[in-house]
Amino acid sequence: QKEVEQNSGPLSVPEGAIASLNCTYSDRVSQSFFWYRQYSGKSPELIMSIYSNGDKEDGRFTAQLNKASQYVSLLIRDSQPSDSATYLCAVNVIQGAQKLVFGQGTRLTINP
Amino acid sequence: SQTIHQWPATLVQPVGSPLSLECTVEGTSNPNLYWYRQAAGRGLQLLFYSVGIGQISSEVPQNLSASRPQDRQFILSSKKLLLSDSGFYLCAWNYGGGYEQYFGPGTRLTVT
Numbered sequence: 001q002k003e004v005e006q007n008s009g010p011l012s013v014p015e016g017a018i019a020s021l022n023c024t025y026s027d028r029v030s031q032s033f034f035w036y037r038q039y040s041g042k043s044p045e046l047i048m049s050i051y052s053n054g055d056k057e058d059g060r061f062t063a064q065l066n067k068a069s070q071y072v073s074l075l076i077r078d079s080q081p082s083d084s085a086t087y088l089c090a091v092n093v094i095q096g097a098q099k100l101v102f103g104q105g106t107r108l109t110i111n112p
Numbered sequence: 113s114q115t116i117h118q119w120p121a122t123l124v125q126p127v128g129s130p131l132s133l134e135c136t137v138e139g140t141s142n143p144n145l146y147w148y149r150q151a152a153g154r155g156l157q158l159l160f161y162s163v164g165i166g167q168i169s170s171e172v173p174q175n176l177s178a179s180r181p182q183d184r185q186f187i188l189s190s191k192k193l194l195l196s197d198s199g200f201y202l203c204a205w206n207y208g209g210g211y212e213q214y215f216g217p218g219t220r221l222t223v224t
Contacts (some may be wrong), residue, residue, distance in 0.1 A: 032211040043202055043215040044156070088156070092211040098144055100213055104155040 004091050006103035015112050019076040023089030023103055026070070032092040033065055033072045038105065039085045048074060079110045114139035118203050118216040125223055131176075131190040133219050135203030138184065143205040145186040146213065147178055150200040162186060163208070198223045 003026045013019040021035075032051055036044035050056045050063040050072065062075040072091075076083055086105040093099040115138045125131060137143050147159040158171045160178035168178050175194060179187045186203055200220050204213040 034212060036215075041220075043218045046212060046214060049212055090213075098206055098208075098211045098213075099146075099158065099161060100211060102156040 004089055004101050004103040006089050006106045008104055009107040010109055011106055012109045012111060013079050015079060015110055017079055019079045019108055021074040021087050021106050023072045024070055025091045029094055030091045034090040035074045036088040037085045038088060044088055081110045081112055084108060084110045116205055116216040118219050120219060123221045125193050127195055127223055128192050131193050133188040133201055135186040135216055136184055137205045142183060146204040147188050148202040193223045195223050
């Protein structure tokens, strides 16, 4: 069973600080990794994709990938109350129609 | 640009009643289409996916079915709803060559 694991939280971070979200995955052959943000009552929104080892930055967001450790993370700098949401990690499944496996999500709260 | 629609947005149905949820994608052709269910406080469970008209793959055996009568239309159905069918139903699509998935706004189903 291919799995993606995240700490469910809640993770509480003061406004302006760095929020760090972590995800581990079990399938060594996975090549594509994604972070989705889901506000309460809304559908998930893709915010970051990463395919190679190292860091990828987009505005206040940085995704980090370490395939040897099967670990992917998301850093949010200068956290804002509007960043309060559940963050879902997703990893590709090699066989069949570009499927993704999602983690359970980490609930993040940014405290003003 | 591509847009994905789902309807209805909210649905309350009695146990044993039928169900039909619809998803359509605009602005692309021959997308892969996916149905997910998210139970309260839980992760995303892939229910069905489709790589083309009339091609449906089921991930979880249950009393739900899916159909794809047109290239950009995906329908989720049930003949008799169970209480356990309550949840947030999400349709997603992606390009045939990639793994990034984009979600519709979702349908919140409550079975009473």
